[in-house]
Amino acid sequence: MKIGNIIIKNNLILAPMAGVTDVGMRRLAVLSGADFAVCEMVSAKALYYHNEKTKQLLNTCPEEKIKVAQIFGNDPEIMAWACQSEALQKFDIIDINMGCPAPKIVNNGEGSALLTNLPLAKKIIEACVKATTKPITVKFRKGMNEHAVVAVEFAKMCEQAGASAITIHGRTREQYYSGQVDYDCIKAVKNAVHIPVIGNGDVVDEASYQRMKDCGVDAVMIGRGALGNPCIFAKLLGKPTMSTWECVQQHVLEMLKYYDKEFVLREMRKHFLWYLKGVKGVNAIKTKIVTMNDLDEVMHTMKKILQEDKNG
Numbered sequence: 054m055k056i057g058n059i060i061i062k063n064n065l066i067l068a069p070m071a072g073v074t075d076v077g078m079r080r081l082a083v084l085s086g087a088d089f090a091v092c093e094m095v096s097a098k099a100l101y102y103h104n105e106k107t108k109q110l111l112n113t114c115p116e117e118k119i120k121v122a123q124i125f126g127n128d129p130e131i132m133a134w135a136c137q138s139e140a141l142q143k144f145d146i147i148d149i150n151m152g153c154p155a156p157k158i159v160n161n162g163e164g165s166a167l168l169t170n171l172p173l174a175k176k177i178i179e180a181c182v183k184a185t186t187k188p189i190t191v192k193f194r195k196g197m198n199e200h201a202v203v204a205v206e207f208a209k210m211c212e213q214a215g216a217s218a219i220t221i222h223g224r225t226r227e228q229y230y231s232g233q234v235d236y237d238c239i240k241a242v243k244n245a246v247h248i249p250v251i252g253n254g255d256v257v258d259e260a261s262y263q264r265m266k267d268c269g270v271d272a273v274m275i276g277r278g279a280l281g282n283p284c285i286f287a288k289l290l291g292k293p294t295m296s297t298w299e300c301v302q303q304h305v306l307e308m309l310k311y312y313d314k315e316f317v318l319r320e321m322r323k324h325f326l327w328y329l330k331g332v333k334g335v336n337a338i339k340t341k342i343v344t345m346n347d348l349d350e351v352m353h354t355m356k357k358i359l360q361e362d363k364n365g
């Protein structure tokens with residue numbers, strides 16, 4: 054598949070996850086076979102106001118051959134400005150978030166709120182497409198709720214507005230992350246447009262991956278299935294994978310290239326717990342790990358647990 058002129062080989066993508074898909078995790082995902090890994094979403098307005106914390110979310114590594122940023126906002130001019138901004142220069146693709154269900158985003162008329170305002174969503178996409186020669190993609194949901202399903206109409210609008218590809222997460226805003234993903238909706242979206250369609254939702258193993266591919270989508274995006282398991286892509290591609298301990302070690306080392314130790318420890322705590330998912334008898338140690346204040350000590354503990362675990 055191609056997004057604009059960019060060739061995608063394995064048709065596997067790591068989903069953007071705010072507070073999760075840091076540079077360390079994205080590196081492991083692309084090394085294990087994801088074509089690209091989308092950065093955490095950033096606010097176009099925050100870029101406009103030169104927010105330093107926002108810029109920090111846009112660190113990328115050399116292993117990311119295809120760099121993808123995701124922006125959100127509801128002002129076509131500011132969104133277009135962001136596409137031209139210095140901070141996004143190094144990116145190859147810019148994705149627009151039109152699916153975020155978080156109240157603070159939706160109440161601002163951003164993210165999935167745009168599913169209820171197609172004319173404005175169209176203006177935003179058109180403004181971004183006009184502002185840059187880079188491919189603009191859009192990630193969205195099925196609709197606000199089961200009574201307001203707009204996925205097919207929305208997909209057609211994205212295509213008309215000039216999007217180079219779309220990602221459909223087969224859930225409504227009201228569902229957040231619960232309930233089952235709607236495969237029929239994903240199929241209908243795929244059949245409605247000619248641009249590449251990326252299917253997203255609930256892919257965690259071989260069977261769910263196959264189920265998503267059966268929708269006829271051009272590529273598959275994985276989010277939560279990669280938590281503590283960033284090498285899921287290698288597993289799905291039938292390639293050898295790193296051990297969990299190797300993942301932890303490489304994740305931390307990569308993060309230390311960009312951030313100080315204190316920040317890395319804070320950011321890595323949730324990842325440590327995800328990496329320990331499935332390891333038996335570690336509940337007490339998990340509680341200890343999240344309160345430890347020394348990264349070296351945590352790493353020593355993680356190494357011991359994971360090397361003793363036969364799956365680690």
Ligand SMILES: Cc1cc2nc3c(=O)[nH]c(=O)nc-3n(C[C@H](O)[C@H](O)[C@H](O)COP(=O)(O)O)c2cc1C
Binds near residue numbers: 230253
């Ligand atoms: C913690 C978390 C953070 C997320 N942040 C983003 C985000 O920044 N941008 C976005 O488009 N989707 C975000 N999502 C949604 C995921 O990209 C994905 O659409 C959703 O989790 C469904 O896919 P999955 O079932 O494979 O996890 C987030 C999801 C989670 C769980």
